[in-house]
Amino acid sequence: MELLYASCVGLLVSCGVFLILRSRTFPVVLGLTMFSYAVNLFLFSSGRLSLNKAAVLGYSSEYADPLPQALVLTAIVIGFAMTAFVVILAIRGRADLGTDNVDGQILDKKSHKKSDKKIKKNKKAKA
């Protein structure tokens, strides 16, 4: 089972990193989310795997390690906050720059121009 668990973590890391290395914001955000799953699982596993030993006193004789659980719990919530922030940044970036490319170069100049026009239209519509 340990092998299976480790392979899952490894696979999640691979998929996450591959997505993070894409050049558009949305796959990067997805990649980060996937990567944080992997990290959380990895941290959790530092308490080792145990079945039916929840760390609630009085419900079993042996307990799973509660410390990694507590750490991962807050990590999940913070991870959500950070994912949210990044994705909002991506939206803002798209709106301000007209592209969601984060590779430093705007390859797709046509789409850039198009979205520029869209922004102008929107501004006009607002006004």
Add this chain to the structure above:
Amino acid sequence: MTLLWIPLLSLLGSIISSMTGKLTRNQSTRLTLLTPIIALIMAISLAPTIFSGEVLQETFSWIPLLGIDIAFRLDGLALLFVFMILGIGILVIFYARYYLSTKDSMPKLFAYLMLFMTAMLGIVMSNNIIQLWFFWELTSISSFLLISYWWQKAEARNGAIMALAVTGGGGLALLAGLLLLGNIVGSYDLGVILESKEVIQAHAWYEVTLILILLGAFTKSAQFPFHFWLPHAMAAPTPVSAYLHSATMVKAGIFLLARFYPALAGTDTWFILVSLTGLTTLLFGAYVALFKHDLKGLLAYSTISHLGLITLLFGIDTKLATVAAIFHIINHATFKASLFMATGIIDHETGTRDMRKINGMWRYMPYTATLAMVAAAAMAGVPLLNGFLSKEMFFAETLHQQLLGSMSWLIPVLATVAGAFAVAYSARFIHDVFFNGDPIDLPRQPSEPPRYMRIPIEILVALCLLVGIFPNIVVHDILDAASFAVLGGFVPEYQVALWHGFNLPLLMSGIAVTAGLIIYTQRRYLFQFQASLPSLNAKKIFDETIYSMVKWCQQKVISIENGSLQRYLMLMFLMVLIFAGWPLFEMSQLIGQKQATPIDVHNAVGAGLLMIGAVSTVIWYRIRVVSLLMISVVGLMVSVAFTRFSAPDLALTQLTVEVVTIVLLMLALFFLPQHSPRESSSARVLRDLGISTGLGVVVGSICYALLTRPFDSISDFFLANAKTGGGGTNVVNVILVDFRGFDTLGEICVLGIAALGIYKVLINLPLLIPTKDSEGRPWAKERYPVLLASISQSLLPLALLVSFYIFLRGHNLPGGGFIAGLITAVAFILQYIAHGSIWIAERLTINYRKIVASGILIALSTGVGSWFFDRAFMTTWFEYFDIPFIGKIELASALVFDLGVYITVVGSTLMILASLGQLTTNDSKDKVNV
């Protein structure tokens, strides 16, 4: 307290004078003068104590662990400089009142001058060398502001930048030197350092320390080859030059030599370095000064030359030489300040500083001319003036040294040569400006300046005469006290007198005066010779060096930082791969000794689903909706895994977060393109595949190695104390709200900050709302399905009830603030989805920012509350109560803390989603609460 007040008063003066913009010029000047005059009176009142040999000290603890204190000290040397800084500072401010035109901002100049005065006072009075360095840098910065006072002029800006670069660079060297010094001695306290001469000089790093400190001193006091910034700093208004280049800025370097003289001097390295630098500067400055046509240029090089003279004196290995150096510090400050001020008057009255144009000023301003001539005579070293006395002492001391072994006779000869040039340029200053025919097309018709503009010069010139004629009455006490401080307690017998009889120094003076006059009369030939020399423009070299350095840096930055996020991430991942992967190869065996658990069907199915989800996310990453759906499968399986492996709290959290995340990403996708275009080249895809596979293998292997090894955990402590110490049986929750409560507090703060940041980023967002979906179909008009609306509405109370239950039981059973908060948030998000934010806003008027703030405040005040019971921050209190009908229940302060967590989580989550969600409605924003 008195000592601290001296720099504090001048700082106060800086602030006061900066606020006098609305007052008249006279009022502004009076207000500005107020604080330095009080400070000067204070210093004078302390003088008798210092003259009796006492050293006043004041220390306030600042960072005791690092040995850094706020410490002030006043000994003879410091007192001398305090007098000069305050005295000449007051005169300069008074003078500047008449010098500045009505166009120039007077409060600005005064504020900068006072700031500079503060910095100088700080340097000379510091008793902690780190503090000394702080003030040292402050002089660099404030002199930058002063030199660039006329910032409209390019030469002022360039001069200021050059001065800052050179003296600031020297400051860095000084910092390194002082840190080394502090390390050698084991203390940053000046008193301790001055008494550790043997320790310092026996240390292996003595030379390095010395050179670094000397670099700081030499750059500041414009010693060759760092002299070039000083002439360019002449672009400053003349009062500034009079202050910076007579008594203060450049003297800071000299002060440093004097200050550390007891600790660092005495070795051959010191004498060779200091005396040769001084000698070179002395000769070079005196020679170049003669050829300057600009009045201030002449004075600038003369200043360089005199600074060289003082440095040389510090480098001569006799006690009397040190006394002479201190004496010359005083004399140079008085005559040079008055000369600068006189130059300012001439500039002011004629509109130019070119000596080829200014001639025969004697007829137009005889009074000023007399004053300037007396001061220039002091600069040349004419008898009856103070410059003569210190020059005599200087000549005498050059005869008593063995610096160059058998060639030591060179030094008195070279000193005489420099003296001759000093006479020559002084003669030029007097003759060219005040006599030598008629003025040549001056921009203005010159006349005597306003009466009061001359007063500071009169005072200084009177001092030159008084010191020159009655040296023992006027300067003996202060000179004695300062020498006492520099020489570390022993002052040699010396006699400052006008007449020592016919001796060698007098002969040298005579030769210098005669030769100087000859040089001046025959200057035509010298000027021709000088013109035929190739010119070496220090400014050009400096500019080119700086330019090429900046260009080099820019190129490096561009080549590293090209704006591609992918590239940065790729490099980072590569680093991780190398550093995390490398130790794996050094490990003998991956698998550990722990008994492996068999795989059961449930786990295999779960893992299979997770893997399929992950791989599908990657495969369909171009079609973003599909990719998002696939990743939600992964998230779901992760929470199932937590359930399986005995972590119910985690499972609940993961599940609720998963819901919120997917809703958020769905919303976000609405504003982003629906597809990712095909951009990466095949090679790039291959590279990324390589990196990601490598990292996956490495992390997976580490995880496997970790899982198969037995371990000891500190968790036994938490398990044992959760019930007795924290009053709860759910250990995970007790850790969160009690053992590691401080962490949790930090984390909810982060959550709140992220939510606030998102709120802010979304303000004034230029909207890109698509009207059609990716395949060109228009969005459905029916935005809120009726079925969902009615079900969700009836679900809300139920969901709230569940979250309340989960919250309450959290301390003892899986649940708690985080999870309950997320459940509540999900319940509300469902309402948003079903009805839209406008519908919600009509019914629910909540300001989420206030909610987040109140949540954090509740958590914080629970922590602070324990202070009132004399406990450490965040100590939990709990007690069991018997309540009729309900039974025995437990109340714990951790519950209140958890309430804070709950409220923050609800507020932040809703703020994030509502901020984004409300953008989808085009209606006016003020209707919607976020």
